[in-house]
Amino acid sequence: MxxxxxxxxxxxxxxxxxxxxxxxxxxxxxxxxMPVTELSSGIHLIRAEVAATPADRQRGLMFREAMGPGAGMLFVFDAPSQQCMWMRNTLIPLAVAFIDDDGRIVNVEEMAPQTDATHCSAQPVRYALEMNAGWFTKRGIRPGAVIDGIARKR
Structure with a gap:
């Protein structure tokens, strides 16, 4: 029994x-x-997941092992302010472009994986676009460049 x-x-x-x-x-x-949107900078196309909620922004690209060559994540904040990013639990090296309301890049920062170091916008922004490390540099995309399609994400 x-x-x-x-x-x-x-x-x-x-x-x-x-x-x-x-x-x-x-x-x-x-x-x-997360929803996906198409963005571009000149001839360069970007397929970005949109992190617009606090939970999605907090999770971001954590625990991902890879990201496609034209893939990224667009962080949409409620209002322009200084935004800071970190790489806790993020396994892949990334670059982040901080972007104003008009879609213009304010500054770009390279970020090492799995660190708590903060990378902040040089002025108040509403958006941050994370791409694979070196993506912006390899394409000559610098502060002042415009990311098309971003201003309509408000």
Missing amino acids: QKQSSARTARFARRVMGAVALAWSVGVSAQQA
Whole structure:
């Protein structure tokens, strides 16, 4: 009798753990889905996930192991102010462009992975665009350049 009870308990525990794992993976998948927008700078196209909620901005690109060559993440803030980014739990090196309301890049910062060092905008901005490290430099995109399509994200 005790063997049957132990076997039933083990089956029940496996079912519960399976259900918990399924619910967690569905929750994580749903949580990571962010809207995507198309941006550009000159001839350079960008496919950016949009992080517009506090939770999405806080999570950002954490735990990602790779990002495509034209992929990025656009952080949209409620109002222009000095914005700072960090790389806690971010596994890939990134570059961030801080962008004003008109879509003009204010400054670009390179960021090393898995650090708590802050990288801040040189003046109040509403947007930050994270791309793979060196993306802006390799394309000659500097402060003053415009990211097209960004001003309509207000």
